[in-house]
Amino acid sequence: MGNLDQTLSENIRIMAVVIADICHRSTLQMASPVNLTRNQFTILKVLSTEGDFQISDLARLLDISNAAISKNIDRLAQLDLVARQTKPGDRRSLDIILLEDGMKILREFDRILGEKQEHLMDQFSIQEKENLLDLVKRVITFTLAEEQDTELICLQCGGNCGDTCVIDSCKGLCSLPEKKISLRQSVGAKQGSSDWSPDKK
Amino acid sequence: MGNLDQTLSENIRIMAVVIADICHRSTLQMASPVNLTRNQFTILKVLSTEGDFQISDLARLLDISNAAISKNIDRLAQLDLVARQTKPGDRRSLDIILLEDGMKILREFDRILGEKQEHLMDQFSIQEKENLLDLVKRVITFTLAEEQDTELICLQCGGNCGDTCVIDSCKGLCSLPEKKISLRQSVGAKQGSSDWSPDKK
DNA sequence: GTTTAATGTTAACTGAGTTAAGTATCGACC
DNA sequence: GGTCGATACTTAACTCAGTTAACATTAAAC
Numbered sequence: 128m129g130n131l132d133q134t135l136s137e138n139i140r141i142m143a144v145v146i147a148d149i150c151h152r153s154t155l156q157m158a159s160p161v162n163l164t165r166n167q168f169t170i171l172k173v174l175s176t177e178g179d180f181q182i183s184d185l186a187r188l189l190d191i192s193n194a195a196i197s198k199n200i201d202r203l204a205q206l207d208l209v210a211r212q213t214k215p216g217d218r219r220s221l222d223i224i225l226l227e228d229g230m231k232i233l234r235e236f237d238r239i240l241g242e243k244q245e246h247l248m249d250q251f252s253i254q255e256k257e258n259l260l261d262l263v264k265r266v267i268t269f270t271l272a273e274e275q276d277t278e279l280i281c282l283q284c285g286g287n288c289g290d291t292c293v294i295d296s297c298k299g300l301c302s303l304p305e306k307k308i309s310l311r312q313s314v315g316a317k318q319g320s321s322d323w324s325p326d327k328k
Numbered sequence: 329m330g331n332l333d334q335t336l337s338e339n340i341r342i343m344a345v346v347i348a349d350i351c352h353r354s355t356l357q358m359a360s361p362v363n364l365t366r367n368q369f370t371i372l373k374v375l376s377t378e379g380d381f382q383i384s385d386l387a388r389l390l391d392i393s394n395a396a397i398s399k400n401i402d403r404l405a406q407l408d409l410v411a412r413q414t415k416p417g418d419r420r421s422l423d424i425i426l427l428e429d430g431m432k433i434l435r436e437f438d439r440i441l442g443e444k445q446e447h448l449m450d451q452f453s454i455q456e457k458e459n460l461l462d463l464v465k466r467v468i469t470f471t472l473a474e475e476q477d478t479e480l481i482c483l484q485c486g487g488n489c490g491d492t493c494v495i496d497s498c499k500g501l502c503s504l505p506e507k508k509i510s511l512r513q514s515v516g517a518k519q520g521s522s523d524w525s526p527d528k529k
Numbered sequence: 530g531t532t533t534a535a536t537g538t539t540a541a542c543t544g545a546g547t548t549a550a551g552t553a554t555c556g557a558c559c
Numbered sequence: 560g561g562t563c564g565a566t567a568c569t570t571a572a573c574t575c576a577g578t579t580a581a582c583a584t585t586a587a588a589c
Binding site for chain 3: 164166191192194195198199217218219220
């Protein structure tokens with residue numbers, strides 16, 4: 128029944144855009160008093176997970192250059208969201224640490240997302256949720272299996288999904304910070320064309 | 329059962345990123361011999377739907393400036409994917425028309441997406457698909473209802489889902505080209521920070 | 530026939546990325 | 560202990576896709 132396949136595929140794609148684009152953007156806008164780019168937000172999110180992160184770690188994780196991270200940290204530091212802290216052992220390295228104001232934005236983001244999620248989840252019975260979860264997991268794993276570039280930071284779980292995460296490459300960040308090398312080779316945060324900057328209109 | 333809610337929400341978000349980001353990017357890269365930005369691809373996609381489109385229509389639809397559209401059309405015209413055609417009635421206006429090479433890219437994109445989709449759909453029984461469709465539609469409508477900025481071009485259906493489209497504001501484009509004014513107020517294609525440009529590494 | 534509005538292009542600018550060069554520190558080796 | 564290469568970060572110059580503002584050209588209104 129090709130038509131069902133078609134409709135379902137389309138609706139899955141629409142859902143993806145709605146969640147990954149519209150919902151994320153609006154939540155971030157609500158959560159933060161200042162405009163943050165997607166990458167700046169991702170940096171905060173990474174810093175909120177366990178482990179120490181330096182400029183080059185962040186560059187590797189977000190797959191952008193050290194120079195770009197450095198500039199983003201300038202911006203975030205200027206907003207008092209993060210700070211550079213020289214490492215005791217090695218005076219070349221800097222640990223980037225998340226400050227209270229940065230945490231506040233993340234907490235607010237999670238709170239808003241949590242609220243939206245709560246309302247959404249109220250729609251479904253437990254049976255339906257379990258059903259949907261199973262189907263969603265299968266969509267994810269199957270879709271990723273078809274792709275070459277499957278490394279990414281999902282970070283949707285706040286770094287605590289551990290071994291239950293469906294994303295193989297995520298597990299490193301979620302539960303094993305020491306494995307943080309070379310995640311997300313290709314879910315690039317490349318030079319910008321369109322969607323993810325703060326709205327300036 | 330808060331934990332199920334949490335897990336399900338996370339997995340929905342992960343699925344969204346996987347589909348909207350990774351899958352779209354890789355498909356576009358496979359489909360097009362030249363690097364197209366997300367907006368350039370969206371322009372092609374819009375042009376492939378029914379109706380005549382001028383610079384200002386496209387600007388309104390993508391929510392970027394006339395000047396930006398003009399430059400994008402320069403680029404697409406230089407690649408022989410589209411052409412400017414002076415309108416008989418009004419010599420100020422230009423109809424932007426999709427050329428064969430442009431259509432070829434769209435066809436190839438759809439073909440690849442169709443293939444991926446076919447494999448994915450093989451995973452599910454008809455019962456499961458109907459189930460999933462229902463749940464997905466509810467996620468979409470509910471999520472959109474919570475958002476203020478719900479205007480968007482989804483264009484996932486290729487412009488032919490008509491009244492069955494779950495996206496109210498989409499219907500204009502899918503089935504009623506004359507309503508093409510002011511779709512997508514805010515699913516911005518704003519100045520760029522991060523993800524959607526062709527990969528230059 | 531002149532003024533006003535609409536359409537599209539050009540020019541100057543912005544912001545977030547890039548690469549390449551520069552600075553400082555560390556570790557190793559003679 | 561001094562030099563040399565590697566590592567970590569920053570700075571500078573550039574690119575690219577947006578922006579706004581000024582400018583042609585054409586159409587419409589009075």
